[in-house]
Amino acid sequence: MKSLFSNSLFSILMLACAATLQANPRSERLARNALSTTKTLATEAVIELRASGPVGLDASFRVYRQEIDAQIIGPKPSPEWQRLSAVLEAVSQQKDSYLSGLYWYTDIAQAKKAARASGKPILSLRLLGKLTDEYSCANSRFFRSILYANEEVSNVLRKDFVLHWQSVRPVPRLTIDFGDGRKLETTVTGNSIHYILDAQGQPLDALPGLYGPKAFLRSLGRVQELHKLLKDKSGDARHEALDEYHRSAVRRIKDEWIEAAWQAGVTVIGQLFPRPADDSMPRAVEIAPLAVTKSAVELNILKAITRDTETLGKLTDELAWRRIADQNLRDAKLDGRSVNLIKRQTQSLPSPRTASTARLADVLKKLESSVALDTVRNEFFLHTQLHAWLIADPVRFDVELLNEKVYAELFLTPGSDPWLGLFPESYTALERGGVTP
Numbered sequence: 001m002k003s004l005f006s007n008s009l010f011s012i013l014m015l016a017c018a019a020t021l022q023a024n025p026r027s028e029r030l031a032r033n034a035l036s037t038t039k040t041l042a043t044e045a046v047i048e049l050r051a052s053g054p055v056g057l058d059a060s061f062r063v064y065r066q067e068i069d070a071q072i073i074g075p076k077p078s079p080e081w082q083r084l085s086a087v088l089e090a091v092s093q094q095k096d097s098y099l100s101g102l103y104w105y106t107d108i109a110q111a112k113k114a115a116r117a118s119g120k121p122i123l124s125l126r127l128l129g130k131l132t133d134e135y136s137c138a139n140s141r142f143f144r145s146i147l148y149a150n151e152e153v154s155n156v157l158r159k160d161f162v163l164h165w166q167s168v169r170p171v172p173r174l175t176i177d178f179g180d181g182r183k184l185e186t187t188v189t190g191n192s193i194h195y196i197l198d199a200q201g202q203p204l205d206a207l208p209g210l211y212g213p214k215a216f217l218r219s220l221g222r223v224q225e226l227h228k229l230l231k232d233k234s235g236d237a238r239h240e241a242l243d244e245y246h247r248s249a250v251r252r253i254k255d256e257w258i259e260a261a262w263q264a265g266v267t268v269i270g271q272l273f274p275r276p277a278d279d280s281m282p283r284a285v286e287i288a289p290l291a292v293t294k295s296a297v298e299l300n301i302l303k304a305i306t307r308d309t310e311t312l313g314k315l316t317d318e319l320a321w322r323r324i325a326d327q328n329l330r331d332a333k334l335d336g337r338s339v340n341l342i343k344r345q346t347q348s349l350p351s352p353r354t355a356s357t358a359r360l361a362d363v364l365k366k367l368e369s370s371v372a373l374d375t376v377r378n379e380f381f382l383h384t385q386l387h388a389w390l391i392a393d394p395v396r397f398d399v400e401l402l403n404e405k406v407y408a409e410l411f412l413t414p415g416s417d418p419w420l421g422l423f424p425e426s427y428t429a430l431e432r433g434g435v436t437p
Helices: 002-023 025-033 039-051 054-063 065-073 079-092 108-118 138-148 151-160 213-230 235-264 267-272 295-315 318-326 336-346 356-392 399-410
Strands: 122-128 162-169 173-177 183-187 193-197 203-208
Touching (some): 039 054, 054 065, 054 079, 065 336, 108 122, 122 138, 122 399, 138 213, 151 213, 193 213, 203 213, 203 399, 336 356, 356 399
Antiparallel strands (some): 173 183, 193 203
16 A cells, blocks of 8 residues: 555656646746846846756747747747847857757757767757858858758757757858948858767768758658667677768769769760669669778778769769759758748848749749759769768768868868968959958
8 A cells, every 4th residue: 555655656746847847937937037128137047048958948939939939920020029039049059040949059068968868969060150140151041041940850950969060160251332332241152061970979971061951851861760770889880880871872872863864864874874774773883891991991992982973073064963953842842931031031122123922932933943953962972972981081080070171172161271262363453462451
């Protein structure tokens, strides 16, 4: 009898604790204080919400759910909303986080700690500028509007990943002064990349540049399966599983590339890789299982993997890329949340030459086409190179060294060049070449 009573009491206490955790009244009180007109109280509340991790952001969304939902359905910026949006962005460390609800760590040590506690992999974004800034690099801005705002993508990221971002360097900004009071400001050069890391911070895979939502989710799904596979493996067995994942990925990407080129009518592809009578897919690169032990062998592997990438890249001209991209427009389809954000950002464009509805439709059509083009180029060309590095390059175990290589050799913006290739090489007839001290 005593045991039954103890078990019942224990169950009641557990239910009470669960209800307390779900309600989290302290975090909700902090969320309300964050909008206080008393600056000190509001600042302290935001700092504490941020320090409490995803719990603090979740509490903010619970308290302000009605206001957030109204903005998602039809953005109507107001002074009150701007204050709330600023709080959400400070807690989440992401601009426009009212659409994504994503909490981003900015300290990789904290992200790894959270990954170890949760058993989740880390999605680590490296970008120029900051994810909180309006003027971060172009790719990261598109991530915010096309990927993170997407309801399906944000649900997967929030549920299955620990999120982290890190600025590689400031993003160059360009201002064009038309001399009549009008100015046009934008960013130039720069690129972003998502690394998927294990709880120790070792790279499992990486997605370079912009992908459409569907293609992004497919890639995340593949690496999630890899993460599960590696949980019970260590030592040589782990390395072999990782290598096989990347070898298989190279074969898959090459096969998909050839098939896409066939479908797009790229005749030279058909000449080099004729379609078999049984319609089965040939393998553009055959990589036998190898145990990498010497640098010379590693170099040969890299050459073998990238040889067909370089060949197919040269054969795939601009028209062919666009034909391939047109076959993959479904991967770049924007959802309602993204459309509403883009509508808010473009509704006040100066001097519209067409009706706002027609102009938005044109913007969306061109954007989806551009995203589809970026997706196929990044997947077929850049991702293949990354898989090769993750098999055999010495930097594959260190995300910081790998990232240096990516920016130097893949994005062609090495850290050793402070001007990111923008400094004029020829005479400009300007003092100091136009450089401001």
